[in-house]
Amino acid sequence: MSGDMILFFILASLSVIFSLLVIFPRNVVHSAMALAATLFFVAVLFLTLDAPMLAILQVLVYAGAIMILFLFVIMLLNPAALEGRRIAWWTLGSLAAVALLLELVSLFFYRPSPSGQPPVAAAFGGPETLAQSLFTDFALPFEIASVLLLVAIIGAVALAKREG
Amino acid sequence: MAPLNYYLVLSAIIFAIGVAGVVIRRNFIVILLSIELMLNAVNLTFIAFARYLGSMEGQVIVFFVMTVAAAEAVVGLAIIISIFRHRRSLDPREMQLLKW
Amino acid sequence: MMEQFGLLRFIPLIPLAGAALNILFGARLRPQFAGFLACGAVALSFLVSLAVFWLLPASGVFRDVLFIWIDSEPFKAQLSFQADALTAVMLLVITGIGLLIHVYSLGYMGDDEGMTRYFAYLNLFVFFMSLLVLADNLLLLFVGWEGVGLCSYLLIGFWYEDHTNTIAGNKAFIVNRIGDFGFLLGVLLLFWEMGRQGVWTLNFSELERAAHLLRPESVTLITLLFFAGATGKSAQIPLYVWLPDAMQGPTPVSALIHAATMVTAGVYMTARLHFLFSLAPATLAVIATIGALTAFFAATIAVAQNDIKRVLAYSTVSQLGYMFLAAGVGAFSAAIFHLFTHAFFKACLFLGSGSVIHALGGEQDMRKMGGLRRYLPTTYWTYLVAALVISGAPLTAGFFSKDQILWQAYASPNGSTQLWLLAWLTAGLTAFYMFRQLFMVFHGACRVAEPAKARLHESPAAMTVPLVLLALGSIFAGWLGTPDFMWGSVWDPWLQSVLGVQEAVDDAAPGGELFLMALTLGIAALGFLLAFLLYGRESRVAERIAATTIYRWLAHKYYVDEIYDCVFVRPFTACARWLAQIFDPGFIDGFVNGVASTIRAGSLSWRRIQSGDVQHYLFAFLAGTLLIFAYLLGR
């Protein structure tokens, strides 16, 4: 087993563990922290897939900005009541999720997977190439995305503002 | 290097966990977190395919997904705040006006 | 021989214009002016009718075509008028007597607040009635036919604030409609039967030329249907019930519409279609029988009535029965002759009774009258003349016209002894009830209550002058048609151009006719005598008679109204009520709503799965996704 594979399995198992930790704890803060960890490990996985730029964005924007926002909200609301857990509902949900997983996996193995990665240019996944795509082929969606963000900000302000 | 399917299976696992969280948990914030989990699983798939196909489009899409996810998180959280103000609760079972 | 005569259209149109002016602008004019306008319109119309009468050549026909009314091939009806001898006579009656009654109304209705409306209706009636007699086809005749019914309806209910009046109006219209149902079907049957022979028409002269083409059984059916219409309009058994109630209207209306003109429309129609009726001996037999029965039956009722106008109403029914008896034995000319004379004396009687009612301030019960001869001399004398005429006093109009009918009923090929016997008995009854009335109203002690008695007065000239004219007419109108052994008839030749030559009576010996005349005079005298004995003197016999069972039966008109009510009206309304209140909302709408509520109940139970919990929906969504994937995998 090569070093790459060992690295992959370590990262994979870590992200799965932390994913599970997102959904299990009763305390919401713990969930949020686990999600941040998961995002970090996935960012590392991005690096192994020659996507350094996105890995950086993932850490900065996602694990950083968005998760902070979550934490702020959690602290702002400070929900005291903890939810009750019904075994039946949990079993049902988990079984469905497992079934989904099995189905997805068997779909992937429907066809043989390409082995090995084709060689790519050194700059692949770097800021220049990403920017190149974004500002040429995807210029219009890019602009629309900016509008979307603006609308989201206004919407959030409007929603969260106290009336009166 | 790990084969493509490994990445896909990993993302499927994370996705399934996210689905389980969305369905099972009775807390809006955790549901929102689980959705982020699912989005990330999908992102991973995109990036894996981008690498194996040697095309930048996958990465660009992930960029946009992040943008959308940010917007979604912001608006979603704002809605949660708004709901919480009215209901003093984050339990989705309390919000059942849209029945029957 | 047809001649265009453009003046014809003005006979109906002038009264129509009068009515229209009164309706549209009457509110802004003085009520008195409305009366003069109406009288003027009818007077003009009368002048034109006179001109028509004068200018009409023997056996000639005037025509006046306006435009095609309805054209739906092969059906075609024109709006066009024709005047022959029969029409001319009718026109004179309508506009002449109509004019007198209009003038009379000026006095009678002088202080009524609805005078404008009254005269508008009256003019409208003259319009429709002259339309009826001027029509040159059946459909246009039907317009007039229903139109006069409308005016009758409006005028019976003229004092609309009293429910009995408007109910009587409704009864008149509806009973007439029932008759018209038959009439209309007759028109349809005639049209298609003629069409089957290749003649598509409803025009009288064309029908007359083609009448022989019809199959005998269809002629019988057609004429029976027409006669059904006539029983409604002319108040014969079984549809006579509306006419006595129609007396609720103002008395001049009773005189004009319910005695002189409208009710004779059935007789006119029979005469107009004589060419069809004479082809149907079975129908003629029915007509003669019903006519004779009605004459007798109504006369028996008349003897027990106490309302001054009801006596006259049943008398009218009875006299109309005479006319149909004449028509039924094929003596159409005699029928029209009696129509003509009847118009004078019955109008005179009604107007006289109107004068009495007017003087008494609206009282109609004869038991509260008596001795009025001293207070209303002119009315009394004219009433006496008319009563003599209707009873058939020698050398008066009623004498000649009624005897002609009796003679024909006996001697004509369609006649029989039984018919004559009924008519003969009726003649006696007529004299009895007329003089019973005369004695009760004008003779004996005055039984009028005190406040009214002080105001007793003779009517104004506007009312008495028409009375006198009509009384004179009642005497002399009959001299147009005397029997052959006197100076003969100018009437029959005049109408022969329309009605054809009457079949000669077999036993044409004048002795037979004279003998029958004597018999009739005898029974009429007997009737008079009986009336005098019972009612002419102060006696208690009348009260004892009034207590008998048979009298009660007669006074209640044999309970016919009650029987009709039980047999027809109540079951029908009960059925309608059941349909309206139970069947329609319960069954028909119940089925519709039942379908709806079944679906609703199903939906109500199904909607439970919409729990409102978003995670249930998510789970369902997930399950669906799983199924789709499973399907894709399994393929």
Next chain:
Amino acid sequence: MSDLSLLVFLPALGALGLLVIPRSRNSALLQAALSVALLTFLQSLWILYRFDPNLGEMQLVERLAWIPAYGIDYFVGIDGLSLFLVLLTTFLGPITILASWTIRERIKEYLFFMLLLETGMLGALVALDLFLFYVYWEVMLVPMYFLIGVWGGPRRIYAAVKFVIYTMAGSLLMLVGIIFLATRNFQVTQRLTFDLLRIAHLHLPYDEQMWLFLAFALSFAIKVPLFPLHTWLPDAHVEAPTAGSVILAAILLKMGTYGFLRFAIPLFPEAALVAAPFIAALALTGIIYGAMVAMMQEDLKKLVAYSSVSHLGFVMLGLFTFNLQGIQGALYQMLNHGLSTGALFLIVGMIYERRHARMIDDFGGLWKQLPVFSSFFLVVTLSSIGLPGLNGFVGEFLILLGAFEVSPLWAAVAASGVVLGAIYMLWMFRRVVFGPLARPENQRLQDLNSREIFMLAPIVGLIFFMGIYPQPFLSRMKSSVRLVIQRVESQKLAVPLIRGEASDEEKAARGN
């Protein structure tokens, strides 16, 4: 844009124009709507002027491709069958707007829907493309739904929903029928079209005709309404605002009978011939039944509604005689019913506005207080009971004439409906207008104002004109009616074959 399209879209354009007028300016809105309706009426007069009375075929046609992929055209035209219904619609347009003068709430939306409704009705009358017709047919529903549901009486929601669902249930079957026809036509001619005139050439086998006829007939019969599908009508009439009732009675009901004449009969003549006795039986039942039920109604609007069932029975009877008198009479009777029943609803509306009551027992003796009102009422009542000299008689007589040719029994039963008509109308009239003016509320009523006289006078004028001089109407209908009759007549020989009564020789002859 051709004359017809201008006519159809004028009200809709007017409705859009209303949107720019501020809602606070009530009278400006009303005046604008009135002028649009008047303009539409003028345009329809222009069409009447351009109409060639001798032609039976479609006139003033206009055809534009609309959805070419499915062979759907914007195809309109007018002939003797639709001409006067179009005129009736535009004639009543201004009158119904005048009748709405006293509405205060949401007047803008109200007028918008009224004008939209007019476009829907005119479109349905001139549409010659089946799909286009269906669109207009459904377009009519929507404004009516709102007119009843928003401006109606206390049970307006119930009535509006019942009206829409009932009608919709029928028309969906018709949509299936239309699609089937178009595909059938495509199979035969290899040309996908919804063009009525082309599809009319299609010769369908008998059993297909029968199913399609039933689908179309159900939709139209509900609209007519033919007994026993009539129960939505009283509810809708009672709850609808005055103008809504007027339009409903005067025009929407005619869409059903018009549909029979324009679509169901010419497209499926064999089926129509076979179905004729059954439909006539239902029509006759409706005549008698409607009259008897009307007699017992206490609510004026319900009474008039049931009288419509009776009158429309006459129209249906006339249509299914398949002769010139019957169909001409039926067309004429459609106009008559539109005028007289429309006027009756106007009259009931006028009295309701004054008294806020509709029960017969609430009135009595109105003549004393309201002579002008009562006189109009009288004329309209007489028109409704078919008094000769007024319009109703001409129609009824022609229908009876036509029916008698087919079966004297039909004519006899129908004629007894004439008698019943007199009974219930006069009884109602007597109880409302005659008698003592007993109730104190009624003693303060005001007689008609000039606006109301202006609404009724044209109708009454037409009632007289159509009774005295019907020829201008009848002559313009004649040629088109002839074409329909020819189409049915050509199938008459086939009917014995369908019933299995034809001899073998005949079958052989037909086979060749």
